[in-house]
Amino acid sequence: REAASASAPGKVIIVGEHFVVRGSMAIVTAIGRRLRVTVESGGDGIVLESSMLGRHHAPLPGQGTAASVSTVLEPYMAVLRSLAARGYSVVPHRILVESKIPPRAGLGSSAASMVAYALAYSAMHGDPLSEEELYSVAMEGERIAHSRPSGVDVTIAVKGGVLAYKRGEEPVRLEQRLAGVTLLIADTGIERQTRDVVEHVLSVAESLGEASNHIYTAADVISREARGAIERGDAERLGLLMNAAQGLLSALGASSLEIETLVYRMRRAGALGSKLTGAGWGGCVIGLFREEEAESGLRSVTGDAAQAFTASMAEEGAKLE
Numbered sequence: 001r002e003a004a005s006a007s008a009p010g011k012v013i014i015v016g017e018h019f020v021v022r023g024s025m026a027i028v029t030a031i032g033r034r035l036r037v038t039v040e041s042g043g044d045g046i047v048l049e050s051s052m053l054g055r056h057h058a059p060l061p062g063q064g065t066a067a068s069v070s071t072v073l074e075p076y077m078a079v080l081r082s083l084a085a086r087g088y089s090v091v092p093h094r095i096l097v098e099s100k101i102p103p104r105a106g107l108g109s110s111a112a113s114m115v116a117y118a119l120a121y122s123a124m125h126g127d128p129l130s131e132e133e134l135y136s137v138a139m140e141g142e143r144i145a146h147s148r149p150s151g152v153d154v155t156i157a158v159k160g161g162v163l164a165y166k167r168g169e170e171p172v173r174l175e176q177r178l179a180g181v182t183l184l185i186a187d188t189g190i191e192r193q194t195r196d197v198v199e200h201v202l203s204v205a206e207s208l209g210e211a212s213n214h215i216y217t218a219a220d221v222i223s224r225e226a227r228g229a230i231e232r233g234d235a236e237r238l239g240l241l242m243n244a245a246q247g248l249l250s251a252l253g254a255s256s257l258e259i260e261t262l263v264y265r266m267r268r269a270g271a272l273g274s275k276l277t278g279a280g281w282g283g284c285v286i287g288l289f290r291e292e293e294a295e296s297g298l299r300s301v302t303g304d305a306a307q308a309f310t311a312s313m314a315e316e317g318a319k320l321e
């Protein structure tokens with residue numbers, strides 16, 4: 001029996017979600033909540049055990065029918081096929097997922113699980129994937145989880161830190177100079193499919209026509225300025241830009257009553273900026289708070305949020321454990 005473990009961080013998109021799907025810049029940070037995958041050879045077929053998603057079993061690829069595979073396992077199977085295509089042998093194994101990242105909340109748990117799984121599986125075979133390979137292999141899983149991933153979630157899970165990300169370009173690692181502030185994350189508790197929100201936003205943009213071009217252009221400017229604010233350590237400016245980004249996301253139909261409630265609770269409690277993060281409709285809202293006001297920020301969302309916590313930024317990327 002052989003085994004290996006790897007972990008990857010969750011993430012928060014500070015600005016630029018949705019716009020990144022059509023080529024604008026997004027600014028994203030890895031957070032101090034991680035997901036760990038242990039892969040252990042043996043058993044019969046593939047068994048996934050996750051405290052959050054339950055227990056699932058599938059036959060090895062090529063044995064048994066596709067219809068018998070649970071949707072939870074499908075992205076893992078896509079990763080496995082991609083590993084097989086790179087010469088890794090396919091053996092029966094158990095996948096144990098331990099996670100501190102709430103699933104389906106916009107915090108990148110699915111990308112983190114694909115990345116950690118690919119790294120652990122390849123390490124179990126004595127040949128851990130490089131960063132570039134890890135990205136390509138994990139993207140095969142993300143494509144199953146949602147239709148048109150921009151790649152931002154997988155990239156941050158692999159690399160960690162704070163990144164300026166543009167589709168098809170090499171991500172730029174940012175020097176994070178914000179001091180005396182913290183991110184508050186509040187979960188609406190509403191689960192939604194990233195794919196559905198992405199399709200909706202794209203269709204609203206198309207119906208809006210010319211006006212939506214200006215919205216996308218404004219979003220790109222906001223992301224560029226947010227990058228500058230992070231590198232200069234200008235938290236007030238960043239907060240202002242986050243609020244503006246929220247307005248644009250709302251214009252394209254990514255927000256909801258539950259999101260707006262948390263957004264305004266945070267602003268009333270002193271947030272420098274607050275907005276949805278990830279796909280929207282449900283999932284999480286983030287607020288940028290001065291450290292001394294984070295406690296009142298936390299209090300302001302109890303009652304409306306399913307859970308809330310503060311998170312450190314610029315955390316480490318994927319690693320073997």
Ligand code: MEV
Pocket residue numbers: 013016017018019020021106108148149150151152153194198278279
């Ligand atoms: C999801 O975390 C971010 C979206 O922009 C989708 C994507 O970039 O693939 C909504």
